[in-house]
Amino acid sequence: MTQTPAVPLPPPEERRRLREAGALTQAQLAKRVGVSRETVRAWESGRTTPRGRRREAYAQLLLSIADRTGGQEPEEVHDMTALQHTAESTAGAPEPPPERPSERPSESRLTPAQAFDALYAFCAPALVRQTFLLTGRRELARESVERAFQHAWQRWPEVARDRDPAGWVRAAAYEFALSPWHRFRPRYRHPEPPPSDAFDRALLDVLLRLPPPQRRTLVLYDGVGLDLPETAAETEASTRAAANRLMHARTAVAARLPDLSxxxxxxxxxxxxxxxxxLRAAKPTVVRDGSERRARFWTRAAIAFTVALIGTTALTLRTAPTHYEPPVPPGSTVRGVPPRMAPGPLSEKERELREKLRKQLQSGPERLLPQVT
Known part of the structure; x- marks a missing residue:
C-alpha cells in the first residue's frame, strides 16, 4: 500500500520569513489555518510538522504569500523547495537508509560561502528594515546588518551549528545598532530626513523616544512576531521583565497615537x-570580503602590537642594570661643627684692614734675599 505524497513545505526559517513578508502575526496565521498560536510557533521552530488537511492549508497559505510578494521584493523570494529537506516530501514514509560518504553526491553539499550567502539572502533585507525601526537611521541600519554578518562569517562554524542562525545575526545587529557610542561619531551627530508620510513620522518619533530595551522588545514582539519567551531570551531578560517592557511601550505608543492601541x-x-x-542590503560577497579584510587588519594589528611589546621588553632587559646599586643616603648632622653662616657687616677694624690691603702693591711686599756670612 502506497501513501499519497504530502504537500511540500519550506523549512522552519522560510515559514517564518514568509509569514513576516505577508505582515501576519502568529495568532492571525493560526486563525486562518484553524490551529492555536502555540502550534504555529512549533511549526516555525521546527519542533513539529503539520500533517493532513492542516498541512495542506498551511502550505497553500504560504504559497499564496510567496506569490503575492513575488513582484514587490524579488531579492527576498526564494524557491520554497530549494532549502527543503527531502525527508519532508512524504508524510509518514520511512526514512531512507543513510548513505555512505562515498555514495553522497558532492553537488548536494553546500560550501560555507554558499550557506552564508543563503542565510544572508534570507535574513538581510528584512533585518535592515527592522533595524531602521530601532535607530531611525538608514545608513546605521545597513552598517549594523553588515557588521553583524561580518561577525557571523568570522565565527561561521559556531553560527552554522546554532539552532537559530537568523536569531543569532539579528541579536548581533540589534546590539550594534543600539550601541550608545554612535552618538560620538561625526556622521551620526545630525538627524537624517524623516519619512515623507506624516503618520509614519509620528510613529517613528514615538519609537525613538522609547528607551532602547522597550523599543527592542516592541520591535521583536509586534514587528518581527516573536512570542514572549523568545523575545525575553533574545533581549536577555526574564519573561516578566519583557512583558513589562512591552506593556509600557504599547502604552506610550497608544498615548501618542490612539489609532495604534x-x-x-x-x-x-x-x-x-x-x-x-x-532599504537595500549589500551583496553577500561584499560582506564576506569586508569581514575577511577586517580579520586581516586586526590580525596584523595584533602581530604588530606583539612585536612592539617584545622589542620594548628586549630593550628594557638590555639597558637595565646588572647589579644592585644602593641609593645615596641623605646627609646627617655632625655634632660639634658650627653651622655655616653668611658673613655679617664689617667692623671698623675690618674696614681699616681692607683699605690697607687695597693700598699695598698688588705684587705683595718686597722680597727678602738671604745673605752669606
Whole structure:
C-alpha cells in the first residue's frame, strides 16, 4: 500500500520569513489555518510538522504569500523547495537508509560561502528594515546588518551549528545598532530626513523616544512576531521583565497615537513603515570580503602590537642594570661643627684692614734675599 505524497513545505526559517513578508502575526496565521498560536510557533521552530488537511492549508497559505510578494521584493523570494529537506516530501514514509560518504553526491553539499550567502539572502533585507525601526537611521541600519554578518562569517562554524542562525545575526545587529557610542561619531551627530508620510513620522518619533530595551522588545514582539519567551531570551531578560517592557511601550505608543492601541494595527503599521523606506542590503560577497579584510587588519594589528611589546621588553632587559646599586643616603648632622653662616657687616677694624690691603702693591711686599756670612 502506497501513501499519497504530502504537500511540500519550506523549512522552519522560510515559514517564518514568509509569514513576516505577508505582515501576519502568529495568532492571525493560526486563525486562518484553524490551529492555536502555540502550534504555529512549533511549526516555525521546527519542533513539529503539520500533517493532513492542516498541512495542506498551511502550505497553500504560504504559497499564496510567496506569490503575492513575488513582484514587490524579488531579492527576498526564494524557491520554497530549494532549502527543503527531502525527508519532508512524504508524510509518514520511512526514512531512507543513510548513505555512505562515498555514495553522497558532492553537488548536494553546500560550501560555507554558499550557506552564508543563503542565510544572508534570507535574513538581510528584512533585518535592515527592522533595524531602521530601532535607530531611525538608514545608513546605521545597513552598517549594523553588515557588521553583524561580518561577525557571523568570522565565527561561521559556531553560527552554522546554532539552532537559530537568523536569531543569532539579528541579536548581533540589534546590539550594534543600539550601541550608545554612535552618538560620538561625526556622521551620526545630525538627524537624517524623516519619512515623507506624516503618520509614519509620528510613529517613528514615538519609537525613538522609547528607551532602547522597550523599543527592542516592541520591535521583536509586534514587528518581527516573536512570542514572549523568545523575545525575553533574545533581549536577555526574564519573561516578566519583557512583558513589562512591552506593556509600557504599547502604552506610550497608544498615548501618542490612539489609532495604534490595537496590537494588530500596530503590527501592520510597523511593517508598512519599514517597507516604505525601500532599504537595500549589500551583496553577500561584499560582506564576506569586508569581514575577511577586517580579520586581516586586526590580525596584523595584533602581530604588530606583539612585536612592539617584545622589542620594548628586549630593550628594557638590555639597558637595565646588572647589579644592585644602593641609593645615596641623605646627609646627617655632625655634632660639634658650627653651622655655616653668611658673613655679617664689617667692623671698623675690618674696614681699616681692607683699605690697607687695597693700598699695598698688588705684587705683595718686597722680597727678602738671604745673605752669606
Amino acid at each position: 490595537d496590537p494588530a494595527a500596530l503590527h501592520r503599521r510597523l511593517a508598512e513603515l519599514a517597507s516604505t523606506e525601500r
